[in-house]
Amino acid sequence: MKTAITPTREEDFAQWYQNVIKEAELAENSPTRGCMTIMPYGYAIWELIQEEMNKRIKATDTQNTYFPAMIPMSFFEKEAEHVEGFAKESAVITHYRLKTVDGKMDVDPEAKLTEPYILRPTSETMIGEATSRWIQSYRDLPMKLNQWANVFRWEMRTRIFLRSAEFLWQEGHCAFATEHEAMANVQQMLHVYGDFSKEILGVYSTLGEKTAEERFPGARHTFTREVMVQDGKALQTGTSHDLGQTFSKSFNIKFQSEEGKEEFAYTTSWGITTRMMGDIIAGLADDDGLVLPPKIAPHQVVILPFYRGDDRKDEIQKACLSLKQKLADLGIRALVDTTDARSSDKMWKWVKKGAPIRVEIGERELDAGSLSYVRRDIGKESKETLSTNDFLGKIDSVLEAMQTDIYEKHKAFTLDNTRTAKKLTDAEKWFKEGFKGFVLLPLSETEGAAFETVAEKYKVSRRCMPLDKPDHVIIAKSY
RNA sequence: CGGGGAGUAGCUCAGUCUGGUAGAGUGCUUGGUUUGGGACCAAGAUGUCGUAGGUUCGAAUCCUGUCUCCCCGACCA
Numbered sequence: 001m002k003t004a005i006t007p008t009r010e011e012d013f014a015q016w017y018q019n020v021i022k023e024a025e026l027a028e029n030s031p032t033r034g035c036m037t038i039m040p041y042g043y044a045i046w047e048l049i050q051e052e053m054n055k056r057i058k059a060t061d062t063q064n065t066y067f068p069a070m071i072p073m074s075f076f077e078k079e080a081e082h083v084e085g086f087a088k089e090s091a092v093i094t095h096y097r098l099k100t101v102d103g104k105m106d107v108d109p110e111a112k113l114t115e116p117y118i119l120r121p122t123s124e125t126m127i128g129e130a131t132s133r134w135i136q137s138y139r140d141l142p143m144k145l146n147q148w149a150n151v152f153r154w155e156m157r158t159r160i161f162l163r164s165a166e167f168l169w170q171e172g173h174c175a176f177a178t179e180h181e182a183m184a185n186v187q188q189m190l191h192v193y194g195d196f197s198k199e200i201l202g203v204y205s206t207l208g209e210k211t212a213e214e215r216f217p218g219a220r221h222t223f224t225r226e227v228m229v230q231d232g233k234a235l236q237t238g239t240s241h242d243l244g245q246t247f248s249k250s251f252n253i254k255f256q257s258e259e260g261k262e263e264f265a266y267t268t269s270w271g272i273t274t275r276m277m278g279d280i281i282a283g284l285a286d287d288d289g290l291v292l293p294p295k296i297a298p299h300q301v302v303i304l305p306f307y308r309g310d311d312r313k314d315e316i317q318k319a320c321l322s323l324k325q326k327l328a329d330l331g332i333r334a335l336v337d338t339t340d341a342r343s344s345d346k347m348w349k350w351v352k353k354g355a356p357i358r359v360e361i362g363e364r365e366l367d368a369g370s371l372s373y374v375r376r377d378i379g380k381e382s383k384e385t386l387s388t389n390d391f392l393g394k395i396d397s398v399l400e401a402m403q404t405d406i407y408e409k410h411k412a413f414t415l416d417n418t419r420t421a422k423k424l425t426d427a428e429k430w431f432k433e434g435f436k437g438f439v440l441l442p443l444s445e446t447e448g449a450a451f452e453t454v455a456e457k458y459k460v461s462r463r464c465m466p467l468d469k470p471d472h473v474i475i476a477k478s479y
Numbered sequence: 480c481g482g483g484g485a486g487u488a489g490c491u492c493a494g495u496c497u498g499g500u501a502g503a504g505u506g507c508u509u510g511g512u513u514u515g516g517g518a519c520c521a522a523g524a525u526g527u528c529g530u531a532g533g534u535u536c537g538a539a540u541c542c543u544g545u546c547u548c549c550c551c552g553a554c555c556a
């Protein structure tokens with residue numbers, strides 16, 4: 001069978017992944033090393049993610065802010081573990097002027113900054129400095145801030161959406177009076193991510209805690225949302241950190257308690273990134289391209305007018321536009337593709353772009369007052385012809401069903417490719433046999449040199465200790 | 480950042496070994512026939528051969544530097 005994307009997932013997953021992105025016009029590599037240009041269709045998906053996530057963040061009484069992208073280098077020096085974590089991938093701004101020499105641009109050596117700036121890899125330091133001034137009393141707590149921003153990490157090896165030198169994210173930074181409240185916030189936000197994944201992204205994820213070696217630099221506990229993509233590798237998209245008093249001590253985030261005592265606050269940070277686009281692509285797309293869950297589809301219903309010649313073109317287009325309006329009245333994002341292309345070309349275009357529902361209206365439907373529609377996740381077998389009114393009556397439930405079916409399918413895939421091992425030797429045997437997926441291994445089996453040898457040999461690492469199985473560790477390859 | 484591969488028309492790529500002045504398929508434009516899971520015919524447009532330098536009468540081709548991408552590692556959301 002011919003697929004819209006070549007090679008297929010089976011043939012070459014990495015190449016398939018890139019072609020899906022290209023064919024769906026989500027993003028492209030930019031001339032700037034390691035950075036991507038997010039194209040209109042890709043950004044529209046990100047905006048839907050943002051919109052819904054922003055709502056959920058605000059529902060936790062967190063306020064949005066904006067801090068500078070450039071961080072004074074000295075800020076990083078204040079937290080030893082943190083610097084070490086990011087030092088190797090920092091982009092540094094050292095000059096503030098260019099000059100032209102022999103027709104060529106170069107930095108002006110005269111214009112060297114006395115203190116260089118780091119392009120933020122994350123904003124704990126910047127926000128820590130500010131909140132140390134903003135927080136005086138226990139009455140100022142909790143202070144729950146968030147920002148939507150770009151961050152920079154000079155990655156050695158980049159992959160579009162999965163790892164790029166610049167990416168977009170949301171970073172929440174909160175301060176609390178007690179350890180208990182901070183921990184509750186960390187847990188709450190992790191579940192905000194988990195629920196979002198299930199309800200909006202249509203992606204099954206495992207929530208868990210990172211082992212010590214995988215923790216965020218400076219954190220006491222790091223919680224994560226791990227997603228299995230279709231080559232069996234793990235994608236970490238969404239983290240929530242308990243920073244304890246690490247940053248409050250480095251940045252002097254102090255408050256006076258009810259008893260009049262001066263105390264250090266407990267801080268947290270949590271974030272999701274444009275890597276979530278990778279969840280959708282690598283996790284849900286198929287050999288015909290993107291498959292979008294309705295809730296993050298820029299166009300939930302794409303209406304294609306089919307006509308022979310120009311005879312009834314206007315009539316058919318009118319019917320399409322009227323349907324679009326009726327869908328809009330129901331709160332459904334619909335698009336009529338009136339572009340002057342062959343119907344089959346338009347059809348494949350929207351298959352590759354993952355539009356959830358494709359509606360076709362041609363002469364047959366026009367005369368019958370009906371329409372035909374196809375679900376992207378099922379394909380042409382799902383094609384159904386029914387009256388426009390019947391369609392309008394059931395479209396909500398069709399989209400709802402599709403949203404959950406996509407999630408259930410991904411969940412089944414993840415569980416089918418997850419095994420539980422009693423002993424490290426079982427895991428080793430499976431990896432040796434070429435097993436691709438998650439192995440749940442008892443925590444005790446991951447301690448010691450034998451584990452490191454296996455991890456090294458099969459390029460697997462500790463992903464997390466699942467919340468519902470805290471005495472086990474998920475072992476897998478990861479991006 | 481180490482090892483490997485690649486950069487030639489919008490896209491996929493041939494041409495490079497053996498130097499002689501730019502090709503195919505597809506897409507695009509125009510006209511016509513078509514049209515419900517990837518149509519066909521005809522005509523047409525398209526290139527600083529990634530980039531900078533060097534060798535040469537002459538460079539896509541040889542040499543050097545450099546940038547970017549892909550794959551496998553090490554590092555990471």
